[in-house]
Amino acid sequence: EKMNERLRNYEAELKRKREEKLSEFEIQESSSKF
Known part of the structure; x- marks a missing residue:
């Protein structure tokens, strides 16, 4: 149970x-357009 929590x-x-x-x-990307 603890393992699942850690994995989540x-x-x-x-x-x-x-x-x-x-x-x-x-x-x-957006700043490089300017």
């Missing part, structure tokens, strides 16, 4: 990091 937290963390990276990339 880990996956949520990965997802959050990936989304942060994507939004950073989008910001860089």
Whole structure:
């Protein structure tokens, strides 16, 4: 049970990091157009 919770937290963390990276990339892309 604890293992599942840890795994869920880990996956949520990965997802959050990936989304942060994507939004950073989008910001860089949009700022490079100017």
